[in-house]
Amino acid sequence: MAGKDDILTRSAIDDALAELPDWRYRLGGLATVYKCPTSAAALELIAAVGRIAEQQNHHPDLDWRYNRVFIRYTSHDAGSAVTQRDIRAATSAGEAAAEAGAAAEPGLYRTVEVGIDTPDPDGISEVWRVALGYRKDRFGNLEDPYGRGPRVWFQTTETPNPHRIHLDVHRSQAESGPVMEKTAATGALMDRDHAPQRVVVTDSQGNRLCLCTEAGDTQVYPRHANS
Incomplete structure (x- = not known):
């Protein structure tokens, strides 16, 4: 469980995002959109993100729109802010997206x-x-x-x-x-x-x-x- 002492500074978040080009910082969270080759591939990515969530015990806000998957990570137990858990989860989700042949479209996340x-x-x-x-x-x-x-x-x-x-x-x-x-x-x-x-x-x-x-x-x- 994360706490207020685990909240990352914006500088630390920006440093982490330099290694995570698929993701953007947004109001206390990390967000992106992945466009998959097909709707079926999007469902497979959702399943992969779900497995990651269970393994890491850290669950995203996730929305499925045909072949696009909208994902946002935030640490609710730290007051809805970004912690290292979100960086780790976003990294793993990005790896799963690459394996699924998905392309990042973070600009779609508003x-x-x-x-x-x-x-x-x-x-x-x-x-x-x-x-x-x-x-x-x-x-x-x-x-x-x-x-x-x-x-x-x-x-x-x-x-x-x-x-x-x-x-x-x-x-x-x-x-x-x-x-x-x-x-x-x-x-x-x-x-x-x-x-x-x-x-x-x-x-x-x-x-x-x-x-x-x-x-x-x-x-x-x-x-x-x-x-």
Whole structure:
């Protein structure tokens, strides 16, 4: 079982990822997508990852979409952060993917969060937690205990935006460029003051979303100020 003392620093994670080109760091976890030659091959890879999980007693969040397998490792018992167990598991899963003839497509793995502006998070968080069937994480964010729905977090501000709810769309910095360019081409307002960590996008009706990367994330999920 991992503990807080086992949490790796971002520097240590980046050093490990230099030897794991298939994987990306994402909000306290390691994530990738493997494209297999066939759907049957994807099922074989899933079975291989399952055997690794049982051998190492460390289980990933895993999603199967025809010939693609989405995988994310995090150490839940360390507060949903990256530990050496995740590095070891990702290494083994990568070896299994190579044996299956799978190609890594880490840019396909995106994570969506819901941000809510409020001067009083405690005054509303329980409503959202109960309605969604979520639980609180170590930072007071709300998360799906089964990893299916988006995390909900509360942006504390005395001056909430008129559009209080926005989405944070997380992609790896290495693959974020084309999405930024295509989004800008739609005519949306692009606030790049805090790039590359995030670019605040506002549509023609004032609705906001943030295109986020792992830049600046120190495994304590620094949240952005009112934007």
